[in-house]
Amino acid sequence: xxxxxxxxxxxxxxxxxxxxxxxxxxxxxxxxxxxxxxxxxxxxxxxxxxxxxxxxxxxxxxxxxxxxxxxxxxxxxxxxxxxxxxxxxxxxxxxxxxxxxxxxxxxxxxxxxxxxxxxxxxxxxxxxxxxxxxxxxxxxxxxxxxxxxxxxxxxxxxxxxxxxxxxxxxxxxxxxxxxxxxxxxxxxxxxxxxxxxxxxxxxxxxxxxxxxxxxxxxxxxxxxxxxxxxxxxxxxxxxxxxxxxxxxxxxxxxxxxxxxxxxxxxxxxxxxxxxxxxxxxxxxxxxxxxxxxxxxxxxxxxxxxxxxxxxxxxxxxxxxxxxxxxxxxxxxxxxxxxxxxxxxxxxxxxxxxxxxxxxxxxxxxxxxxxxxxxxxxxxxxxxxxxxxxxxxxxxxxxxxxxxxxxxxxxxxxxxxxxxxxxxxxxxxxxxxxxxxxxxxxxxxxxxxxxxxxxxxxxxxxxxxxxxxxxxxxxxxxxxxxxxxxxxxxxxxxxxxxxxxxxxxxxxxxxxxxxxxxxxxxxxxxxxxxxxxxxxxxxxxxxxxxxxxxxxxxxxxxxxxxxxxxxxxxxxxxxxxxxxxxxxxxxxxxxxxxxxxxxxxxxxxxxxxxxxxxxxxxxxxxxxxxxxxxxxxxxxxxxxxxxxxxxxxxxxxxxxxxxxxxxxxxxxxxxxxxxxxxxxxxxxxxxxxxxxxxxxxxxxxxxxxxxxxxxxxxxxxxxxxxxxxxxxxxxxxxxxxxxxxxxxxxxxxxxxxxxxxxxxxxxxxxxxxxxxxxxxxxxxxxxxxxxxxxxxxxxxxxxxxxxxxxxxxxxxxxxxxxxxxxxxxxxxxxxxxxxxxxxxxxxxxxxxxxxxxxxxxxxxxxxxxxxxxxxxxxxxxxxxxxxxxxxxxxxxxxxxxxxxxxxxxxxxxxxxxxxxxxxxxx
Numbered sequence: 001x002x003x004x005x006x007x008x009x010x011x012x013x014x015x016x017x018x019x020x021x022x023x024x025x026x027x028x029x030x031x032x033x034x035x036x037x038x039x040x041x042x043x044x045x046x047x048x049x050x051x052x053x054x055x056x057x058x059x060x061x062x063x064x065x066x067x068x069x070x071x072x073x074x075x076x077x078x079x080x081x082x083x084x085x086x087x088x089x090x091x092x093x094x095x096x097x098x099x100x101x102x103x104x105x106x107x108x109x110x111x112x113x114x115x116x117x118x119x120x121x122x123x124x125x126x127x128x129x130x131x132x133x134x135x136x137x138x139x140x141x142x143x144x145x146x147x148x149x150x151x152x153x154x155x156x157x158x159x160x161x162x163x164x165x166x167x168x169x170x171x172x173x174x175x176x177x178x179x180x181x182x183x184x185x186x187x188x189x190x191x192x193x194x195x196x197x198x199x200x201x202x203x204x205x206x207x208x209x210x211x212x213x214x215x216x217x218x219x220x221x222x223x224x225x226x227x228x229x230x231x232x233x234x235x236x237x238x239x240x241x242x243x244x245x246x247x248x249x250x251x252x253x254x255x256x257x258x259x260x261x262x263x264x265x266x267x268x269x270x271x272x273x274x275x276x277x278x279x280x281x282x283x284x285x286x287x288x289x290x291x292x293x294x295x296x297x298x299x300x301x302x303x304x305x306x307x308x309x310x311x312x313x314x315x316x317x318x319x320x321x322x323x324x325x326x327x328x329x330x331x332x333x334x335x336x337x338x339x340x341x342x343x344x345x346x347x348x349x350x351x352x353x354x355x356x357x358x359x360x361x362x363x364x365x366x367x368x369x370x371x372x373x374x375x376x377x378x379x380x381x382x383x384x385x386x387x388x389x390x391x392x393x394x395x396x397x398x399x400x401x402x403x404x405x406x407x408x409x410x411x412x413x414x415x416x417x418x419x420x421x422x423x424x425x426x427x428x429x430x431x432x433x434x435x436x437x438x439x440x441x442x443x444x445x446x447x448x449x450x451x452x453x454x455x456x457x458x459x460x461x462x463x464x465x466x467x468x469x470x471x472x473x474x475x476x477x478x479x480x481x482x483x484x485x486x487x488x489x490x491x492x493x494x495x496x497x498x499x500x501x502x503x504x505x506x507x508x509x510x511x512x513x514x515x516x517x518x519x520x521x522x523x524x525x526x527x528x529x530x531x532x533x534x535x536x537x538x539x540x541x542x543x544x545x546x547x548x549x550x551x552x553x554x555x556x557x558x559x560x561x562x563x564x565x566x567x568x569x570x571x572x573x574x575x576x577x578x579x580x581x582x583x584x585x586x587x588x589x590x591x592x593x594x595x596x597x598x599x600x601x602x603x604x605x606x607x608x609x610x611x612x613x614x615x616x617x618x619x620x621x622x623x624x625x626x627x628x629x630x631x632x633x634x635x636x637x638x639x640x641x642x643x644x645x646x647x648x649x650x651x652x653x654x655x656x657x658x659x660x661x662x663x664x665x666x667x668x669x670x671x672x673x674x675x676x677x678x679x680x681x682x683x684x685x686x687x688x689x690x691x692x693x694x695x696x697x698x699x700x701x702x703x704x705x706x707x708x709x710x711x712x713x714x715x716x717x718x719x720x721x722x723x724x725x726x727x728x729x730x731x732x733x734x735x736x737x738x739x740x741x742x743x744x745x746x747x748x749x750x751x752x753x754x755x756x757x758x759x760x761x762x763x764x765x766x767x768x769x770x771x772x773x774x775x776x777x778x779x780x781x782x783x784x785x786x787x788x789x790x791x792x793x794x795x796x797x798x799x800x801x802x803x804x805x806x807x808x809x810x811x812x813x814x815x816x817x818x819x820x821x822x823x824x825x826x827x828x829x830x831x832x833x834x835x836x837x838x839x840x841x842x843x844x845x846x847x848x849x850x851x852x853x854x855x856x857x858x859x860x861x862x863x864x865x866x867x868x869x870x871x872x873x874x875x876x877x878x879x880x881x882x883x884x885x886x887x888x889x890x891x892x893x894x895x896x897x898x899x900x901x902x903x904x905x906x907x908x909x910x911x912x913x914x915x916x917x918x919x920x921x
Contacts, residue, residue, distance in 0.1 A: 004191025014101040038289035040245040046238035057201035059262045072097040075202045103217045184223040185216045190240035327700045337464040337703035348698040356751030363612035364727040365752040374778040379420040386429045392645035403714040404757025412701010414750040419717025426846040444657030452671030457710020466702035476856040478795040484718040488786030492779045503575040578631045579776040586780025589618045622777045636773040677850040685716035695745035722789040798827040814874040
């Protein structure tokens with residue numbers, strides 16, 4: 001918004017006083033800086049004055065003009081028809097309108113070197129369509145805020161750039177970056193002229209839009225112009241603020257673009273007034289600037305068709321989206337769902353790689369590579385102990401790499417990360433014990449189970465069994481996801497606690513006798529049978545050993561004597577406490593850097609990079625600090641040689657081997673348990689990843705995912721998959737000052753998963769680098785991933801309501817519609833299921849864990865007897881049958897609601913090229 005400025009001894013000119021990109025920014029009284037963006041507060045009187053001005057002023061729609069001179073002449077010519085000014089006044093008003101415009105950024109840019117911006121980028125910003133596919137407002141203001149959808153059928157803007165040479169040295173490039181591509185300006189000129197005895201008001205809409213040099217702060221085309229040159233006494237400044245604020249309103253903005261005459265503009269103002277909230281003057285100070293809200297309610301309901309049942313058109317489809325989309329419908333054909341998944345994913349396969357050209361993807365795979373390595377190696381080590389080296393760390397590493405690469409290349413949802421799980425380890429222990437007792441070959445038997453499992457998974461894919469996923473509701477999702485997150489947190493703390501067993505600290509320090517502290521190795525006076533056997537196996541003769549010269553690593557099965565000795569040897573100072581510092585420093589630094597993009601320091605791009613690389617920067621920092629201090633903290637141990645753990649076998653295993661033929665048949669039964677585990681783990685993880693709130697655009701692939709997982713015998717890692725998705729979130733880069741970036745979706749691609757598992761396979765050759773990573777740092781990453789994955793889980797929001805007074809409870813939508821006692825009952829049932837899953841997973845009965853996860857679906861079904869459909873619709877996703885019943889109830893009430901709507905006098909005013917503006921008469 002520009003105001004006419006009169007100075008003693010100087011010629012008058014237009015000075016920029018405010019601008020609106022979404023929120024209002026004013027030039028501060030000192031004139032040296034812009035104010036912080038704030039929500040515009042308008043007086044009701046100024047809105048009525050504006051309405052009166054529109055009724056009685058000049059309104060020129062779709063004016064064809066190329067310069068400000070032509071616009072001024074046409075406005076004054078129209079003014080002469082209804083309210084003549086006279087030649088003298090007309091000349092003065094015209095001179096005033098053509099005065100030079102001075103913008104706030106001119107002062108700041110005066111001392112800077114000219115910056116030449118890419119002509120291609122400038123052309124893009126000023127020529128693309130202003131309206132995105134979602135119909136969002138893309139507005140910019142000089143008091144501005146408009147956008148044009150008056151483009152031709154081929155999407156070409158009809159704006160003109162005659163006389164549009166631009167002085168790039170006077171452009172505020174930083175502000176230009178905030179303006180969406182294709183945005184157009186609405187310029188508001190207001191002023192107070194002593195020689196006028198009546199107001200001169202005009203509203204002009206140009207067609208096509210024109211680039212008017214010097215009028216706007218940035219070189220974008222002008223679509224509409226509002227000129228108010230008034231006599232003394234009229235609140236011109238507030239009226240100017242009112243029309244500028246109206247142009248930032250989505251509904252009035254669209255009305256202004258499509259209005260046919262003056263009456264449409266007035267109807268748009270009336271619609272705006274219907275939604276206005278008035279604050280009593282005695283209870284609010286208008287001078288207080290309101291901070292922009294984090295979330296602004298959408299005006300989609302006001303712009304869309306209102307159905308007779310009161311719903312907005314399109315809401316019904318979104319509600320029914322859930323897990324019941326076309327990808328989960330039975331086809332009735334063998335492998336019908338698989339073929340549809342392939343057909344659905346094939347068109348976007350190339351873009352799955354081209355979309356990965358981003359620093360965000362590099363940060364994601366570096367972070368998840370470090371996060372995936374430790375559990376795979378740890379799991380392999382535990383498996384090696386349980387199977388006496390038949391399957392150990394190198395086999396786990398190599399198998400995880402091959403499985404992950406194949407899955408990333410061909411899966412339907414490549415955002416899922418494959419990993420290891422506790423029930424698999426329990427299963428392997430039981431199977432090895434069984435083979436050892438009956439003299440069977442463990443690896444051959446395990447190979448048969450794997451082949452049966454692959455066959456059963458392919459059979460499930462052939463029969464479209466993945467369509468059963470529609471019965472997995474939020475109740476089951478959250479119970480399963482919460483359990484996995486809690487396990488991640490618990491195991492991270494447990495592993496940190498167990499470091500105290502290997503690196504204990506001396507609790508009985510006597511400061512006066514520190515110089516006498518010692519720890520030496522001596523010959524046991526009464527060696528145990530185990531020690532004697534160890535000596536015998538290693539040809540050790542106690543009398544021939546010089547005990548004092550032995551190093552700690554050589555003293556296995558010996559005795560340590562001295563005040564500085566612990567249970568397992570000499571005390572190693574500072575290690576345990578240093579591990580605790582590394583652990584919690586990793587957690588807090590990762591969380592701090594991840595939230596850094598919301599801080600007020602550094603430019604937006606720098607903050608985004610720091611946030612994307614948060615975990616990687618944290619790991620790198622901790623590794624450097626640990627290396628610099630030199631404290632011997634436990635490090636990541638990666639196999640350094642690529643060969644099988646045992647020398648008595650190769651990489652390929654005979655399914656029968658030395659086992660009898662009937663073992664190939666009985667392995668079908670344990671394969672059933674493996675199949676249930678793979679199916680439930682994969683499908684629940686896929687449902688969590690494919691949630692509609694993630695705004696995925698390339699479709700799902702439940703059947704294809706199960707086919708690949710079953711074929712490669714992999715298991716989905718829920719927490720790692722959630723962390724993968726969270727690390728690839730996309731937010732709008734172009735946001736107005738004061739506006740929170742909008743979540744746009746997830747960067748869907750295959751590159752990160754492919755690189756994670758490719759690097760994992762190459763880790764054997766990177767031992768020299770990986771050996772510097774402290775294990776407490778990785779434990780801290782696990783805790784961070786588990787804690788961060790809990791965000792957005794409604795179960796924990798409901799859990800916090802216990803013991804919280806009603807007046808302090810958050811405004812959750814379900815609390816408005818469901819009694820609190822029912823909310824607590826729903827939470828208690830879900831908590832009981834979670835505790836039961838925890839008990840089973842951590843006990844010897846962990847092998848039946850997949851069956852208990854499956855039982856959650858049936859427990860959820862039984863809850864239909866306790867809660868009403870309406871309560872479950874707020875607390876949980878409705879079951880498919882309930883959705884159908886709801887649709888039937890809606891159809892029955894449609895006629896009655898239609899009659900009520902007619903009685904209320906709902907009028908829908910059609911706007912060309914748009915939906916409807918609903919007015920209540």
